Amino acid sequence: MMVSSLGVPPLEQGVETRYVLPGDVVSASAPCRFVTVLGSCVAVCLYDSIAKIGGINHYLLPGAPLQQEGSPWRWSDASIQELMRQVVERGATARRLKAKVFGGAQISPRNVHCGFKIGERNIEQALALLDRHGVEIISRSIGGHAGRKIVFESHTGNAWVKHLRDQNA
């Protein structure tokens, strides 16, 4: 498994590309390349290198909703739980799962020091929940002040990160 800020290699024949939208939890048994764009949101990629099965989520908020508001997968707790459920259902073994964690940026030109700190809280939740489930995090690109484009291959576990820096800054 690797994380690189370099270019993503050309798509192999038969590999499907899918966008991962905010609030999505997706996995695949067939070769698939998932793409998502993150600001303060977080994406967790899970991969079982023996079964060669992986999945990715994209959640927007830490914790769990106080009341039903859209998909529960917009929140960290339900999203990570669902991601684990999906990859295990596809044949991955829970104790073999390794994680990569991305996102949680705080892109604030006014350098706000109070308020909700959504990126920071989203990261904290990912780290805490993966630890609780006993999943090792083998790489991460989290926090900072730039958006990210993430590409993750469910059949290889490879992930690529492109930092989307403000060209005016």
Added chain:
Amino acid sequence: MITVLIVDDSELQIEFERALLEGQNLKVSVARNGEQCLVMARKVRPDVILMDIVMPGMDGIETLHALRHYEETRDIPIIMVTSQTELDYMEGAFVGGCNDYVTKPVVRTELLAKISSLTGLPMSGYQP
């Protein structure tokens, strides 16, 4: 009081976002296209802008670039409001200097959390 500038050409979407922001002690201003947004941003000096992407005339991405170009509007936080089919715009939006994004239909807690994160607006009743 924190001022939010909603930029959208759809009256329905403007009213929807206005309703989501109700009861939060926020002042809401509205611009119905990119050109109006540039005028309002200088006049109102909003604390945050909610920017639709697809608009007639100057679209959300062009307006974002223009706001980042002028010194008096350069630092205003901008949250792009996008539909799920417009997500491929978001890579360019971040490079253009947007601060975050939400997808339609916008969820109240998500919108308030992102505004809070960028402006310091207190978030009451949310303890993850």
